[in-house]
Amino acid sequence: MKVRVILFLLGVWCVLLAAAYTQDPASAALPSAPSAAKQDAAQPPKSAAPPPQTANSQPQTANSQPQTTPQTPPAAGPSQPATAPPPDGSAPPDAAAPQDESVATIVKRVNEVNVVFTVTDKHGRYVRDLKKNDFKIIDDSKPVLEIRSFRAETDLPLEAGLLIDASNSIRDRFKFEQEAAIEFLNQTLRRKYDRAFVVGFDATPEVTQDFTDSTEALSIGVRALRPGGGTALFDALYFACREKLLKSSPNGAVRRTIILLSDGDDNQSHVTREEAIDMAERAEVVVYTISTNLMGSGGKHGDKILERIAEATGGRSYVPFQLTEVANAFAAIQEELRSQYAISYKPADFRLDGRYRTIEIAAKQKGLRVRSRPGYYAPVQ
Numbered sequence: 001m002k003v004r005v006i007l008f009l010l011g012v013w014c015v016l017l018a019a020a021y022t023q024d025p026a027s028a029a030l031p032s033a034p035s036a037a038k039q040d041a042a043q044p045p046k047s048a049a050p051p052p053q054t055a056n057s058q059p060q061t062a063n064s065q066p067q068t069t070p071q072t073p074p075a076a077g078p079s080q081p082a083t084a085p086p087p088d089g090s091a092p093p094d095a096a097a098p099q100d101e102s103v104a105t106i107v108k109r110v111n112e113v114n115v116v117f118t119v120t121d122k123h124g125r126y127v128r129d130l131k132k133n134d135f136k137i138i139d140d141s142k143p144v145l146e147i148r149s150f151r152a153e154t155d156l157p158l159e160a161g162l163l164i165d166a167s168n169s170i171r172d173r174f175k176f177e178q179e180a181a182i183e184f185l186n187q188t189l190r191r192k193y194d195r196a197f198v199v200g201f202d203a204t205p206e207v208t209q210d211f212t213d214s215t216e217a218l219s220i221g222v223r224a225l226r227p228g229g230g231t232a233l234f235d236a237l238y239f240a241c242r243e244k245l246l247k248s249s250p251n252g253a254v255r256r257t258i259i260l261l262s263d264g265d266d267n268q269s270h271v272t273r274e275e276a277i278d279m280a281e282r283a284e285v286v287v288y289t290i291s292t293n294l295m296g297s298g299g300k301h302g303d304k305i306l307e308r309i310a311e312a313t314g315g316r317s318y319v320p321f322q323l324t325e326v327a328n329a330f331a332a333i334q335e336e337l338r339s340q341y342a343i344s345y346k347p348a349d350f351r352l353d354g355r356y357r358t359i360e361i362a363a364k365q366k367g368l369r370v371r372s373r374p375g376y377y378a379p380v381q
């Protein structure tokens with residue numbers, strides 16, 4: 001009997017020893033498998049993918065990225081995967097980024113007003129060596145509270161839109177105007193600093209080259225234009241300001257410019273001239289116009305339309321007397337773009353009411369003339 005009990009106890013002990021032995025390899029294997037925290041960090045190659053995408057696309061959204069990063073560190077910091085929401089796909093980290101960026105942009109516009117302007121002497125020559133204390137700025141009939149920055153042209157990137165009338169009315173001189181426009185782009189754009197796009201228009205606007213800093217790609221876009229159809233000039237200007245320049249996201253302050261090459265005639269637009277000007281003002285775009293109405297072509301009405309657009313946005317209108325002077329007009333615009341000042345300031349009595357506010361910039365030195373856009377629309381809260 002005692003022998004049986006001893007054998008029974010030995011058997012139980014062997015069973016327990018075997019069980020303990022089988023558990024050790026399992027427990028030893030656990031550290032090599034992801035823990036719950038590590039799974040959260042490693043599981044979202046789906047949700048971990050957005051941060052690299054955001055970094056890659058930073059040149060297009062860089063203006064708001066530095067502002068949103070402090071406000072939403074989980075969305076940009078290295079600890080994002082660990083703080084990501086449960087893996088139900090309901091709120092990926094990058095889903096909130098556009099909302100944060102738009103908020104940051106609004107805050108920036110509330111705090112300051114940016115104006116680009118030129119100064120000429122009594123002979124029409126550009127004055128390039130002035131300082132911020134050489135100017136007096138009046139915003140909505142009141143002196144500004146503070147000048148926050150003052151820069152020369154070389155400090156600011158250029159965003160340019162080239163709008164070329166491709167209607168039947170300019171068919172006979174279209175080739176020469178294309179080559180003049182290409183030469184302008186080659187001489188003006190700085191690689192990795194400025195960028196431009198090309199829009200041709202007849203009855204409808206067509207983007208033949210989107211924003212790029214490649215003058216080769218822009219040249220291809222210009223040469224791709226083919227004349228034909230009616231003319232919707234105001235629609236094209238409205239489209240370029242609203243869909244391209246107003247929606248662009250540069251890194252900091254930029255100069256936004258449109259060079260409009262047309263005869264000024266419009267017979268198919270859905271928006272009016274003043275509505276197109278209004279959109280240019282909202283997008284803070286300076287419009288330069290080059291008339292394709294050569295001397296004796298009877299296009300004075302169209303020239304006055306182009307002049308109105310340029311003056312209302314702080315630009316300048318050029319009316320060449322002969323075809324070869326189109327290239328001279330482009331060269332004059334290029335010189336002006338290299339002779340600009342940019343100033344940002346804080347207005348007095350500023351309200352988020354969407355109201356139009358006037359701008360007056362005057363040089364304290366006598367005999368100098370300042371040309372800038374006449375005003376802007378305050379943001380709406």
